[in-house]
Amino acid sequence: MCLSHLRWDFVWQRPQQLMSRLATDYEVWFFEEPQFDERPEPYLEVREVAGGITVLVPWxxxxxxExxxxxxxRQLLDGWLAQHHQAPLLLWYFTPMGLRFTRHLVGQVVVFDCMDELAALRHAPPALAELERQLLERADVVFTGGLSLWESRRERHDNVHLMPGSVDIAHFAHARLVQAEPADQADIGRPRLGFFGVLDEQLDLVLLRELAMRRPLWQIILIGPVARIDPASLPRQPNLHYLGPRDYQTLPAYLSGWDVALMPFAINESTRYISPTQPLEYLAGGRPVVSTPIHDVVECYADSGVVSIAATPQAFIEAIGLALDLTRQPARLQALADRALQGMSWDSTCERIKEQIASLRHAL
Structure with missing residues (x-):
């Protein structure tokens, strides 16, 4: 039973990557946060998605x-479990908020998968930090999605493991081949600088504006949904192209048409502990990367030779220029990217997770 703050049909990221792989060994129920409508009675929406996962949405x-x-x-979840629960239950929390209605459940193994510093996000519930403290007391094992999160949790639990965000290498490697150009990108000029991910308070909108204004011939493509910020706050320049959310399966086709991939994250409290997966996805697609100095990106990729770190708009522009130069050396670019990707697949991360869970179950 997976308790998630992210919806299955939202951006394809850690919950989907891990649960789709765990579904080969487990029956996976993916319980989302509630939605609300005008019907007077609560009900549980149940649907099957690819891979045999059951998505449960309380309405x-x-x-x-509150x-x-x-x-x-709790009532809707208990009703589902009463009808379907037979084997030992593994409780997997992506959000401590799920603890509020699952305290009474007894899991054979309780996992806290700490993928983000949720309490630092805009509009985070006030109770979240206290609920995380309680979940850390209850969890048998804690996985963290990045180095910064591991460093901040290892003193708070005696069984914390770094299981970093990884990459589906085979999927994004399609971007290294010539792809049919998506229609909404085909008429955009070159060079193209691209980003895919959620457009939220973690993006440096000032940096994007400065980059677009100082280099009007560079075309900046942003793919992803807008969340937790006013869409009107996004900078608007002729060379800024907001294409909206796109299906995970189509991302390599977009990436194939970019020259340089960007990670224009703001340096603030909401990004202090993030460990983005985009560097790996971009590198699997054969694109050089330019990023702001996010701690985990600096620690993991600063010496890669293919991920450049830049802290100011001018430094960002200069780094992009060097990255464009690197694209003229395709053999060197691919070799550097492949070296950075070693051991960073979602398959290998999930196998390590399965080993940890198996050891806990065998110890019972």
């Missing part, structure tokens, strides 16, 4: 108090 009446929302989620 609740509008205008409920305690009623919690009790109805």
């Amino acid at each position: 609740l009446p509008q205008d409920l108090g 305690q009623r929302i919690i009790s109805l989620q």
